[in-house]
Amino acid sequence: MTRLQSAAELELLRAGILSARDAARPCIAVCTGAACNGLDSARVARAFEVEAGKMAPGAGIEVRATGCHGFCEKGPNVVVGPDDICYFEVTPDDVPEIIASALKGEVVERLVYKHPETGEKAVHMGEVPFYRHQTRLLIGDNIRIDPKRIEDYVAVGGYAALAKALFQMTPDQVVDEVKKASLRGRGGGGFPAGQKWETAKNAPGDEKYVIVNGHEGEPGAFMDRALFTGNPHKVLEGLIIGAYAIGSHRGFIYTRHDSPQLIEHIETALAQAEEYGLLGENILGSGFDFRVEVHFDVGIFVSGESSALMRSIEGQPPEPRPKYIRTSVAGIWDKPSNLNNVETWANVPQIISRGAEWYAGIGTERSKGTKLVSLSGNVVNSGVVEVPMGTPLRKIVYDMGGGIPGGKAAKAVHFGGPMGGSIPASLIDAPLDFDELAALGAPIGAGGLLVMDEDTDMVDVARYFLEFLTNESCGKCVPCREGMRQTLKVLTNITKGKGRDGDIGRLEDLNDVTGAACLCALGRTASDPLKSMLRYFKDEYELQIARGSQAAGNTAK
Amino acid sequence: MSEIVMQIDGKEVKASDGMTVLQAARVAGIHIPTVCHHDKLEPFGGCRMCMVEVEVRGRKSYVVSCLYPVAPDLVVHTRSERVDKIRRVILEELLAHAPNSPELVALAAEYGADRDRFDKDPSFCILCGLCVRYCAEVKQKNAVDFIERGAQRAISFIPEIAAKECWDCQECFAICPTSYAQAAYFLTEALAFPGRRKSAMHGA
Numbered sequence: 001m002t003r004l005q006s007a008a009e010l011e012l013l014r015a016g017i018l019s020a021r022d023a024a025r026p027c028i029a030v031c032t033g034a035a036c037n038g039l040d041s042a043r044v045a046r047a048f049e050v051e052a053g054k055m056a057p058g059a060g061i062e063v064r065a066t067g068c069h070g071f072c073e074k075g076p077n078v079v080v081g082p083d084d085i086c087y088f089e090v091t092p093d094d095v096p097e098i099i100a101s102a103l104k105g106e107v108v109e110r111l112v113y114k115h116p117e118t119g120e121k122a123v124h125m126g127e128v129p130f131y132r133h134q135t136r137l138l139i140g141d142n143i144r145i146d147p148k149r150i151e152d153y154v155a156v157g158g159y160a161a162l163a164k165a166l167f168q169m170t171p172d173q174v175v176d177e178v179k180k181a182s183l184r185g186r187g188g189g190g191f192p193a194g195q196k197w198e199t200a201k202n203a204p205g206d207e208k209y210v211i212v213n214g215h216e217g218e219p220g221a222f223m224d225r226a227l228f229t230g231n232p233h234k235v236l237e238g239l240i241i242g243a244y245a246i247g248s249h250r251g252f253i254y255t256r257h258d259s260p261q262l263i264e265h266i267e268t269a270l271a272q273a274e275e276y277g278l279l280g281e282n283i284l285g286s287g288f289d290f291r292v293e294v295h296f297d298v299g300i301f302v303s304g305e306s307s308a309l310m311r312s313i314e315g316q317p318p319e320p321r322p323k324y325i326r327t328s329v330a331g332i333w334d335k336p337s338n339l340n341n342v343e344t345w346a347n348v349p350q351i352i353s354r355g356a357e358w359y360a361g362i363g364t365e366r367s368k369g370t371k372l373v374s375l376s377g378n379v380v381n382s383g384v385v386e387v388p389m390g391t392p393l394r395k396i397v398y399d400m401g402g403g404i405p406g407g408k409a410a411k412a413v414h415f416g417g418p419m420g421g422s423i424p425a426s427l428i429d430a431p432l433d434f435d436e437l438a439a440l441g442a443p444i445g446a447g448g449l450l451v452m453d454e455d456t457d458m459v460d461v462a463r464y465f466l467e468f469l470t471n472e473s474c475g476k477c478v479p480c481r482e483g484m485r486q487t488l489k490v491l492t493n494i495t496k497g498k499g500r501d502g503d504i505g506r507l508e509d510l511n512d513v514t515g516a517a518c519l520c521a522l523g524r525t526a527s528d529p530l531k532s533m534l535r536y537f538k539d540e541y542e543l544q545i546a547r548g549s550q551a552a553g554n555t556a557k
Numbered sequence: 558m559s560e561i562v563m564q565i566d567g568k569e570v571k572a573s574d575g576m577t578v579l580q581a582a583r584v585a586g587i588h589i590p591t592v593c594h595h596d597k598l599e600p601f602g603g604c605r606m607c608m609v610e611v612e613v614r615g616r617k618s619y620v621v622s623c624l625y626p627v628a629p630d631l632v633v634h635t636r637s638e639r640v641d642k643i644r645r646v647i648l649e650e651l652l653a654h655a656p657n658s659p660e661l662v663a664l665a666a667e668y669g670a671d672r673d674r675f676d677k678d679p680s681f682c683i684l685c686g687l688c689v690r691y692c693a694e695v696k697q698k699n700a701v702d703f704i705e706r707g708a709q710r711a712i713s714f715i716p717e718i719a720a721k722e723c724w725d726c727q728e729c730f731a732i733c734p735t736s737y738a739q740a741a742y743f744l745t746e747a748l749a750f751p752g753r754r755k756s757a758m759h760g761a
């Protein structure tokens with residue numbers, strides 16, 4: 001491999017990769033994403049390689065071990081190109097038949113999607129209900145890419161946006177484009193990315209940093225990992241473009257220490273990008289230098305919070321700092337530091353290559369583009385979906401998710417994990433929109449959507465989230481540590497039938513003060529799930545408390 | 558350092574750049590309650606008792622005055638219904654651990670805090686971190702530190718260091734609002750290096 005010296009050399013490389021491929025030849029994508037991997041898809045992938053190896057070269061079939069396809073519920077997933085025939089729950093024993101059929105241009109009927117009620121079959125990706133309703137701008141490439149081969153990313157147009165930014169745009173124009181696209185942060189807050197970039201860009205100082213937040217600590221959220229593990233170069237390309245725009249020469253990827261596959265893919269991607277001259281000194285001959293280091297979280301939830309994350313990168317314990325000065329002005333070692341989420345960075349290349357106008361045409365007035373959602377809980381099809389902002393939640397839960405198992409009714413949907421909130425099923429037509437869902441009390445957060453059926457105990461749901469956060473709080477500030485401790489006690493008592501008069505008042509006071517007085521956003525949003533419960537399901541709480549105080553009254557008599 | 562003019566509780570207050578709102582208020586003779594603050598230590602921002610209401614360009618927010626930097630034209634209210642409520646609930650939370658701390662009891666009277674509001678958990682330590690930070694910042698010995706996180710957080714003397722350093726110092730006992738620092742030290746001593754005390758007394 002030689003370092004590419006110009007945009008033209010990148011295009012030559014791309015042309016070479018594409019011309020060496022036979023577009024009509026069957027290509028088999030075996031999902032090795034986290035869920036399929038758990039179902040031993042590695043054995044399926046190996047069986048494909050062995051079987052394909054038996055064939056005469058040229059007659060061959062291409063096999064690709066890819067990242068998450070999305071439909072985790074039905075893994076191990078296999079997609080056979082060029083027509084994208086989807087096979088589900090594939091075992092190593094199915095492999096010879098799949099290959100034989102692929103070579104004959106036939107379909108293995110018994111492995112295709114069957115609708116659980118109508119029995120109707122769906123063969124191609126575009127027909128499977130789970131995929132059909134999605135707009136897979138970010139995750140769609142996963143089936144085309146072996147994350148350990150940069151050539152696969154280049155083949156789908158990778159790094160063209162970087163070349164465009166470096167050679168056809170000034171840093172200011174890049175920032176402007178991202179601002180015009182109205183890209184908002186996907187990590188939880190929905191903060192306008194362009195505005196953050198501009199602050200970091202304009203902050204005084206020559207030494208500036210850009211950072212990928214790949215911590216993804218929210219329970220029930222797995223889309224960042226699906227995207228980053230499956231297509232690391234997309235995130236990296238976004239990061240390099242951001243660095244160029246902001247004027248940063250040093251970047252950090254902060255990611256999970258407990259995900260070996262993700263780490264391997266990131267490190268491979270960095271090494272390959274460097275070899276091709278897409279990273280390091282004089283990128284693509286443009287004169288722009290940029291290097292990236294990988295740092296690992298220490299396995300606690302709060303290390304995903306921006307100021308804690310930055311302390312962790314400095315090598316200190318990840319304790320949040322009060323942010324009376326923004327990290328985009330004074331972050332890592334007090335230098336301007338621009339932090340964005342994995343999915344936020346992944347949006348950047350398409351904004352640059354297809355333009356802000358195109359991007360802003362997708363979504364709602366104030367929430368643009370598509371959003372990855374990890375769908376879990378009482379839903380038939382769990383997995384990762386990608387939909388345009390503005391999509392009604394009903395569509396996600398019923399059309400893609402296939403509704404509630406066992407013919408039960410939905411009771412509530414919960415967004416944002418332990419820092420989010422629940423809304424009742426009666427509001428399920430609400431659109432996936434940062435502001436509208438926040439106003440309803442169920443902010444999108446990172447995008448974990450938990451579906452709850454009619455049997456769910458809403459006191460217990462709040463208790464569960466709070467128990468999680470109680471163990472994750474750093475414990476520095478009183479309203480977080482003590483507020484959660486006391487709230488958890490009250491909730492636990494209620495679920496044990498030991499509720500007391502005044503519990504609602506206690507919960508409301510604790511919520512109010514925790515929400516207002518905590519040092520960092522972990523504490524300030526820890527009360528959000530409970531707030532939403534008291535907004536929509538208060539009668540359920542009152543009923544359970546009344547049961548407790550009645551029982552106490554009876555024993556007192 | 559440039560001079561800044563701001564407003565605290567309706568009073569015009571002069572402060573200099575780099576000061577915190579708490580410092581500016583104290584200079585102006587306006588009292589703001591604190592628990593984890595100590596003049597010799599870096600601000601910590603843990604207890605949140607010193608919260609005040611600030612208005613910046615018409616926007617109201619609640620900040621801890623021990624850390625919040627002064628700024629021109631800042632408008633600060635050190636008391637309001639909401640500020641008082643925050644302080645009251647925080648006190649109720651702390652009193653669950655240390656119901657008899659004189660400092661907390663006095664504040665409870667001022668803010669109408671009910672020490673029986675929440676389930677008791679008499680651990681005595683309220684984790685203000687004064688001992689930990691005093692030992693680290695002033696004495697530079699680090700003989701006492703935080704262990705664990707979240708609701709499990711506690712302070713702990715580190716026997717190896719405490720055995721060497723603490724006997725002749727014990728300065729943290731006096732700054733602890735609940736006398737837990739002293740109890741924790743003697744417990745460590747009894748468990749980890751008994752005999753130290755006896756021999757010291759012999760020597761005396």
Ligand SMILES: Cc1cc2nc3c(=O)[nH]c(=O)nc-3n(C[C@H](O)[C@H](O)[C@H](O)COP(=O)(O)O)c2cc1C
Pocket residue numbers: 184185186187188189190191193213214215216217218301302303304305306307339340341342344345520521522
């Ligand atoms: C307790 C806590 C945990 C967080 N965890 C994450 C995380 O795992 N990943 C993430 O991207 N953002 C996380 N955030 C949000 C970050 O602080 C920050 O806002 C975000 O990374 C900024 O990127 P964005 O603007 O692209 O969303 C967390 C925030 C808090 C308060």
Ligand code: SF4
Pocket residue numbers: 302320472473474475476477478480481518519520521522523524
């Ligand atoms: S809010 Fe919680 S996690 Fe954040 S600083 Fe305070 S104690 Fe730590």
Ligand code: FES
Pocket residue numbers: 590591592593594601602603604605606607608621622623624
């Ligand atoms: S004195 Fe300000 S937080 Fe404790």
